[in-house]
Amino acid sequence: MEISILNLKKYYSEKLILDIEDLKIEKGKITGLIGPNGSGKTTLLKILSGLDKDFSGIIKYDGKSLDRNIYKKMTLVNQKPYLFKRKVYENIEYPLKVRGIKKDIGKEEVRKIMERFEIKELRDKKGHLLSGGESQKVSLARALVFNPNLLLLDEPTSNIDPESIKIMEREILRFNEENKGTVLIVTHNIEQSERLCHNIIYLKSGKVGY
Numbered sequence: 001m002e003i004s005i006l007n008l009k010k011y012y013s014e015k016l017i018l019d020i021e022d023l024k025i026e027k028g029k030i031t032g033l034i035g036p037n038g039s040g041k042t043t044l045l046k047i048l049s050g051l052d053k054d055f056s057g058i059i060k061y062d063g064k065s066l067d068r069n070i071y072k073k074m075t076l077v078n079q080k081p082y083l084f085k086r087k088v089y090e091n092i093e094y095p096l097k098v099r100g101i102k103k104d105i106g107k108e109e110v111r112k113i114m115e116r117f118e119i120k121e122l123r124d125k126k127g128h129l130l131s132g133g134e135s136q137k138v139s140l141a142r143a144l145v146f147n148p149n150l151l152l153l154d155e156p157t158s159n160i161d162p163e164s165i166k167i168m169e170r171e172i173l174r175f176n177e178e179n180k181g182t183v184l185i186v187t188h189n190i191e192q193s194e195r196l197c198h199n200i201i202y203l204k205s206g207k208v209g210y
């Protein structure tokens with residue numbers, strides 16, 4: 001999915017937090033979003049995902065305004081992921097359920113993604129009792145299970161051990177290569193952006209490029 005942003009302005013109280021004149025996120029590519037703390041990265045992801053509607057400007061997804069259909073094809077993985085007080089298995093199954101995927105097909109998809117992420121041992125644990133890193137892994141698995149067109153990732157590997165980072169990066173790359181999924185990933189890790197990203201966007205005080 002291509003995203004184009006025109007004259008985006010976002011304020012918190014009187015303060016201008018985002019000020020983006022003209023920006024495109026390329027379809028089928030992995031784009032890195034880099035910038036200091038407080039530069040507006042999370043705010044931008046929340047706006048793009050439709051969570052925050054309080055902004056001015058125009059955002060188009062493949063040339064169209066956000067609607068239910070587009071909304072169903074994208075997902076945001078939060079900086080601090082929120083999982084339901086249900087089993088990990090049910091958390092990952094959820095996006096398939098709400099999209100009306102048949103139970104037996106869904107079951108197989110959940111099994112596959114848990115295998116790829118090497119998190120089978122977490123299957124019956126309660127989502128809200130997981131460690132920070134475990135939650136991030138489960139959240140990425142939950143995001144990828146329904147093959148979205150657009151994946152928005154907010155520092156997805158910030159609490160993750162090196163072995164698990166490899167797994168998560170491998171799965172992000174696989175998603176992009178196999179499904180031609182568009183990815184926008186916030187990271188503070190320059191090496192990670194070099195490993196993963198085709199393009200980089202720098203954000204500073206809410207503006208692009210410096």
Ligand SMILES: Nc1ncnc2c1ncn2[C@@H]1O[C@H](COP(=O)(O)OP(=O)(O)OP(=O)(O)O)[C@@H](O)[C@H]1O
Pocket residue numbers: 012013017035036037038039040041042043044079
């Ligand atoms: N709900 C809110 N109300 C008021 N100000 C907010 C709110 N959320 C964020 N801000 C402010 O907006 C600015 C951008 O915040 P944002 O979370 O987008 O930064 P970020 O680039 O994601 O930073 P980090 O790298 O620390 O995650 C910050 O100055 C922050 O204090």
Ligand SMILES: [Mg+2]
Pocket residue numbers: 041042043079154
């Ligand atoms: Mg942030």
